[in-house]
Amino acid sequence: MDRTTWLDGLRGIAAAIVALDHYFMGGVLDVAFRSFWADPPEDNRRFIQLPPIRLLFASHAMVPLFLVISGYAISINLLRARNNSSVSSAAAAAAAASCEGDFVRRLSSAATRRIFRIYLPVVAIASISQLLYFCNLYRWDFGDEVVWGRRPWTAPWLHVTFLTRYILDIMNII
Structure with missing residues (x-):
């Protein structure tokens, strides 16, 4: 398993939470997306709205999480390819030039x-x-x-x- 595979899974979970928030926004099932302390109190005192559980439905926090993870997961393979192309020996300069061309192409x-x-x-x-x-x-x-x-x-x-x-x-x- 690649080191970034779990990041792709976390990114998918964050995207699914945001999609569910958009789907249920203002609907019947939007109770999980509201805070436990939101007004009116009689509509917002459910167990699913408590902070540890509500984190699963915190779409406003999932958007930045998705973007940060996406930036890292998408660019890590390109950065690894770039770092593999930087060779310090003079004999491998021709190989480094082809690797840099490969990096730009990728x-x-x-x-x-x-x-x-x-x-x-x-x-x-x-x-x-x-x-x-x-x-x-x-x-x-x-x-x-x-x-x-x-x-x-x-x-x-x-x-x-x-x-x-x-x-x-x-x-x-x-």
Whole structure:
């Protein structure tokens, strides 16, 4: 077993907890995601809300945990490849040059694959969901703080700009 395999498992658990939080947010089963001390007290005094157990449902803590573990687990193999390419003897300089080229190739390959594996599905899902909402095939009443009271069929340009800003925001471009 590789040394980072357990980190991938922990990363998967953190992602599952965040996904469950998003799925049950505001629903019937959201009691585990609220604090034991939240108001009103009669709705928030359950055993599952106590701190040691609630940690399993602490999605706000799981997002940074997921990101930190992902950064480490994804980059550790590339860093190992880079460190293996640094050879100190002069006789192995040609081998080191080919290893450095291999490192750059692996790094660019990983970055390119990540774009197709992560960003394209997000762009597709966001575009499809906006199209379904715009065509009134999907109804979800947002608060005024999200869509400012406009309806999609009266403001199509607002939907296009919202989708563009959303995609740019998740890509950290703006």
